[in-house]
Amino acid sequence: MHTHQLVVPPDPSEQRLDRWLAAQLPDLSRSRLQKLIDQGQVLLNQHPCLSKSPIKSGDEVSVQVPAPVTLDLSPSEGKAAMLDILYEDEQLIVLNKPVGMVVHPAPGHSSGTLVHALLAHCSDLSGINGVERPGIVHRLDKDTSGVLVVAKTDLAHQSLQAQIQAKTAQREYLGIVWGAPKTPMGIVDAPIGRHPVQRKKMAVVENGRSARTHWKVLERMGNYTLIGFRLETGRTHQIRVHSFHMGHPIVADPLYGQGKLPKVNFQGQVLHAYRLQFTHPVTQEAISCTAPLPDNWLKLLRYLRSQAMMLDPLLARPIVLEWD
Numbered sequence: 001m002h003t004h005q006l007v008v009p010p011d012p013s014e015q016r017l018d019r020w021l022a023a024q025l026p027d028l029s030r031s032r033l034q035k036l037i038d039q040g041q042v043l044l045n046q047h048p049c050l051s052k053s054p055i056k057s058g059d060e061v062s063v064q065v066p067a068p069v070t071l072d073l074s075p076s077e078g079k080a081a082m083l084d085i086l087y088e089d090e091q092l093i094v095l096n097k098p099v100g101m102v103v104h105p106a107p108g109h110s111s112g113t114l115v116h117a118l119l120a121h122c123s124d125l126s127g128i129n130g131v132e133r134p135g136i137v138h139r140l141d142k143d144t145s146g147v148l149v150v151a152k153t154d155l156a157h158q159s160l161q162a163q164i165q166a167k168t169a170q171r172e173y174l175g176i177v178w179g180a181p182k183t184p185m186g187i188v189d190a191p192i193g194r195h196p197v198q199r200k201k202m203a204v205v206e207n208g209r210s211a212r213t214h215w216k217v218l219e220r221m222g223n224y225t226l227i228g229f230r231l232e233t234g235r236t237h238q239i240r241v242h243s244f245h246m247g248h249p250i251v252a253d254p255l256y257g258q259g260k261l262p263k264v265n266f267q268g269q270v271l272h273a274y275r276l277q278f279t280h281p282v283t284q285e286a287i288s289c290t291a292p293l294p295d296n297w298l299k300l301l302r303y304l305r306s307q308a309m310m311l312d313p314l315l316a317r318p319i320v321l322e323w324d
Helices: 017-024 030-038 114-121 154-165 238-246 295-311
Strands: 002-007 042-044 060-065 085-088 092-097 145-151 170-178 185-189 192-194 202-204 212-221 224-231 271-279 286-290
Touching: 002 017, 017 030, 017 042, 017 060, 030 042, 030 060, 030 192, 085 286, 092 114, 145 154, 145 286, 154 271, 170 238, 185 238, 192 238, 202 238, 212 238, 212 295, 224 238, 224 295
Parallel strands: 145 271
Antiparallel strands: 002 060, 042 060, 085 092, 092 145, 170 224, 170 271, 185 212, 192 202, 212 224, 271 286
């Protein structure tokens, strides 16, 4: 761990913490600084802070930079055999990630990740995200299943990343939440940042990064509701945080949820990346990939629908995720 101790000079040219730090520590990228702030590694006057925190002359800033961790990136043949491939060509690969699989290596998960499996399946992956995250354009939480696109070439990586940033790539999720929203659809537009006290959690905070989530009720099942989500932005835990903010947390979410499911054993939160739509980086063809619901989802839906139909046989209906 290396620590930078800084003091804000009189009349600093930048009045916002992240911008001032970027000028003081040019060896650290803006995205790296943002992650350090989100992880609670940056202290302003000995307190955790946000990237947009205002600074003034005499403020003390401490930046803790963890030592790099050497990770094992040897291909995993066993994991490669488990890959559920939805689409693949020489530019990219689209997968249905199973629940419980970590996307890329990180402290505590140095082997057995999706990246290890991909390296055994195809040796060429985009290098834009560095050695530890080859090809990873976006990510899913460990216990969120569903569709994920990985770039094999730098051209594909840049194109896909640009489409996500420009909101032309559509990412749609299914989730089951506690309770029954009063309206059939809506938009949560609320900034997300690191929780000010519980540092493992994210939260809606005033000075967080902008985040927008579209949602639509698909099926009401008593005290549970199946909801379709569409992301405009891709903040950490975005759907989970916004659902909690709505007052309807994702069922079985260990960080933001409440209680356990009755009579159903479900690993992780009930959240599934259902569909991904984008433009192929080379052919310009419209690509749409849908990840089938896992078996544990089907079992849960059958149970909740059976309970709901005891109240009203018209409550259970097929899943149709349309936004127009």
